[in-house]
Amino acid sequence: MASPIFTLWGRLNSHNVKKVAWFAEELGLKYVRNDIGGQFGYTEDYLVKNPNRLIPMIEDGKVVLWESNAILRYMAAEYGGERWFPRDPIDRALADRWMDWQFAYAEAQRVPFLSHARTPREDWNHEAIATGVAACARHMAVLDKYLSGKPWLSGDTFGIGDIPMGVYAYTWFSLPFEKPEFAAVTDWYTRLCKRPGFAAQVMIPLT
Incomplete structure (x- = not known):
């Protein structure tokens, strides 16, 4: 073979x-x-x-x-x-922007994620966690507004623009902290969860 x-x-x-x-x-x-x-x-x-x-x-x-x-x-x-990989550069760029946007979200989520996944609970800095969750929520509000008008971050169909934030969305929904709800993000995430590759490769324990 x-x-x-x-x-x-x-x-x-x-x-x-x-x-x-x-x-x-x-x-x-x-x-x-x-x-x-x-x-x-x-x-x-x-x-x-x-x-x-x-x-x-x-x-x-x-x-x-x-x-x-x-x-x-x-x-x-x-x-x-x-x-x-659409031939049209505009179609590519409209999805591509969310791939770079994800890095700012990742930084916002860093402290809440590391606190839950790698830090003993007695050592949590609750103020820093709350600040991080609030920063994540501000980013999620941007995502929610866009997804209220489009089914996917890549546009009308699922594409690579959905993948980076899809991974981080799993963490957002898995973190055991009080968080605001975003209907359009939740709907998008629910559809991601039905994709076999997402379920197998992303939806694993955070700790």
Whole structure:
């Protein structure tokens, strides 16, 4: 049996690794994922290819690539065709903006997530958590307004613009803190949960 041509490096409890694993499932790619980073550490060979000491990284026999959203764009263009990488630059850009917007949201969610997933409850900084949740909510309000008029962040159909924030939305809905409700975001998230790749690669325990 021929070896898989697509290799994903990274532990699955990383938001950024989840993005790539989920998209590989959506594309129907044959791939292998190797645990690395965090509790698994890094090999010298990995650090030669990716000196940032970060995950994920992919290899497919054509390119070695790091940075999760750059990987998503490459996968869409190389393996997805017009369905995932529209020819029209406006259609691409309208979805693409949400991929970069996600980074600001990720920073807002950092303290609430790390507090729940990695910090003993007795050491929680409740004021910092509340500040982080409020910052997340402000971002979610922007998302909710857009999703009130469009079914997907990628436009009329599900696309790679939905993947980065889809991963972080799972964390938002999973965090055990008091949070405001956003109807359009909830509807979008409910539809994401029905996607097999999302359920298998994203909806795993946070801790």
